[in-house]
Amino acid sequence: MRQTSGKWVRITCLIGFFLAVPGAASSQEVVAILSAEWGPYREAFEGFQEAFGRPVPSISIMEGPPRISLETRVVVAFGGKAAQWDYPDRVVLIYGMAPGTKLGLRDRKGLSVEVNILPRAATVLARLKEMQPNLKRLAVLWSSESVEAYLQEIRKASESIGIDILSERLNSPVDLPDRLRNLFRKADAIWLLPDPVLVSAQNLSILKEYSWSNRIPFYAPTAGFVQQGATASVSSSFREVGRAAGLAAQEVLSGEWTLETIYPGKAEVTINVKAAEKAGLDIPKEALQKADRVLP
Numbered sequence: 001m002r003q004t005s006g007k008w009v010r011i012t013c014l015i016g017f018f019l020a021v022p023g024a025a026s027s028q029e030v031v032a033i034l035s036a037e038w039g040p041y042r043e044a045f046e047g048f049q050e051a052f053g054r055p056v057p058s059i060s061i062m063e064g065p066p067r068i069s070l071e072t073r074v075v076v077a078f079g080g081k082a083a084q085w086d087y088p089d090r091v092v093l094i095y096g097m098a099p100g101t102k103l104g105l106r107d108r109k110g111l112s113v114e115v116n117i118l119p120r121a122a123t124v125l126a127r128l129k130e131m132q133p134n135l136k137r138l139a140v141l142w143s144s145e146s147v148e149a150y151l152q153e154i155r156k157a158s159e160s161i162g163i164d165i166l167s168e169r170l171n172s173p174v175d176l177p178d179r180l181r182n183l184f185r186k187a188d189a190i191w192l193l194p195d196p197v198l199v200s201a202q203n204l205s206i207l208k209e210y211s212w213s214n215r216i217p218f219y220a221p222t223a224g225f226v227q228q229g230a231t232a233s234v235s236s237s238f239r240e241v242g243r244a245a246g247l248a249a250q251e252v253l254s255g256e257w258t259l260e261t262i263y264p265g266k267a268e269v270t271i272n273v274k275a276a277e278k279a280g281l282d283i284p285k286e287a288l289q290k291a292d293r294v295l296p
Contacts, residue, residue: 028056028057028071028072029071029072029073029074029253030052030056030072030073030074030075030076030249030253031056031057031058031059031066031068031069031072031074031075031076032045032048032056032057032058032059032075032076032077032078033058033059033060033061033066033075033076033077033078033082033085034058034059034060034061034077034078034079034082035060035061035062035077035078035079035080035081035082035097036060036062036079037058037060037062040097040238041078041079041082041097041238043237043238043239043242044078044096044097044238044239044241044242044245045058045078045242046239046242047237047238047239047240047241047242047243047245047246048076048078048242048243048245048246048249049242049246050239050242050243050246051242051243051244051245051246051247051250052246052247052249052250053246053250056076061081061082061085065085066085068087068088068091072091073091073092073252073253074091074092074093074094074249074252074253075087075091075092075093075094076094076095076245076246076249077093077094077095077096077098078095078096078097078098078241078242078245079097079098080097080098080099080100080101082095082098083095083096083098083101083103084098084101084103086108087108087110088110089108089109089110090110091110092110092111092112092113092252092257093108093110093111093112093113094112094113094115094245094248094249094252095112095113095114095115096114096115096116096117096241096242096244096245097115097117097238097241098114099117099146099194099195099196099199100144100146100195100196100197101114101146102114102145102146102149111257111260112260113248113252113257113259113260113261113262114260114261114262115241115244115245115248115262115263115264116150116261116262116263116264117194117221117235117236117241117264118150118193118194118221118234118235118236118263118264119234119235119236119263119264119266119267120153120157120263121150121153121154121156121157122153122157122160122161123234123267124154124234124267125138125154125157125158125161125163126161127234127267127269128163128189128191128219128232128234129161129162129163130284130286130287130290131217131232131269131271131276131281131283131284131287132188132189132217132281132283133284134188135163135188135189136162136163136164136188137163137164137166137186137187137188137189138158138163138164138165138166138187138188138189138190138191139166139168139183139186139187139189139190139191140154140165140166140167140168140191140193141168141170141176141179141190141191141192141193141195141198142167142168142169142170142193142195142198143169143170143171143172143173143195143197143198144195144196144197146195147193147194147195149261150193151167151193155167166183166186166187168183170197170198172197173197173198173200173202173203176198176203176206176207177206180206180207180210184214187216188216188217189216189217189218189219189231190207190210190211190216190217190218190219191219192207192218192219192220192221192225193221194221194222199221204220204225204228204229204230207230208228208229208230208275211229211230211231211275211278211279212229212275212278212279215278215279215280216279216280217231217232217276217279217280217281218230218231218275218279219231219232219233219234220232220233221233221235222235223235223268223270223293226270226271226272226275226295227270227272227295229272229275230272230275231271231272231275231276231279231281232269232270232271232272232275232276232283232291233269233270234267234268234269235267235268235270236263236264236266236267236268237264237266237268240264240265240266240268241264243264243265244262244263244264244265247265248262268292268293269287269290269291269292269293270291270292270293270294270295271283271287271288271291271293271294271295272295273288273294273295273296274295274296
């Protein structure tokens with residue numbers, strides 16, 4: 001009896017040790033893995049907590065490899081590094097804040113649910129049309145295979161809104177200047193998707209210069225680009241991405257979930273009035289009033 005008792009004491013101590021190790025997951029059904037503990041990832045996690053409705057442990061992969069307990073049914077990952085971690089196939093992976101990442105059966109056998117960083121395509125196009133009522137031909141710039149599915153959604157949504165989509169896939173960021181020259185007088189506006197291959201300070205500068213010089217609106221993937229000279233953006237906040245992940249986690253636990261891609265529920269419009277004027281766009285008063293943020 002004494003030997004058995006001593007054995008259980010050692011096992012209990014060992015379990016306690018692993019639970020105390022940084023990066024060790026809680027035995028709760030849902031665990032959040034963050035690429036880092038600061039900034040947008042923390043904001044997304046806070047939105048997730050709000051929507052999920054109960055405390056969930058968060059682990060930063062900066063602290064070491066995350067350990068997922070046998071009781072965990074859902075992993076929510078914020079950030080590219082967190083999303084691409086090797087999780088057990090038995091858990092459902094919900095991931096967001098990971099532009100350029102598109103997980104499928106080739107990557108893992110378990111169910112993976114992507115929270116797109118953009119609102120639904122129909123929502124974005126409708127808001128662009130409100131800002132630019134005469135928008136008929138929209139050039140969409142992209143490069144990575146990871147955004148192809150969203151491009152298909154854009155094409156479908158454009159049919160009912162009355163916008164012709166000019167799909168402009170670039171093999172490399174160095175192709176951007178030539179592609180823009182070829183688009184002269186062929187498009188009424190340009191929209192850059194949140195493609196990590198193309199999203200850079202250098203490309204922002206090129207697109208801003210093209211927009212202002214040729215008086216053609218440039219719609220950016222994030223509000224941050226609007227602050228730097230893009231005409232406008234229709235995007236979702238990091239907190240809203242987290243909220244979508246929280247609602248998805250609730251439904252996954254209920255056992256009724258088949259979707260592989262979901263979208264944030266709220267779209268945020270940011271407009272740069274000076275940039276719009278430089279791009280030759282006179283935004284209707286109603287669109288300015290509906291915008292979430294208007295920069296002078």
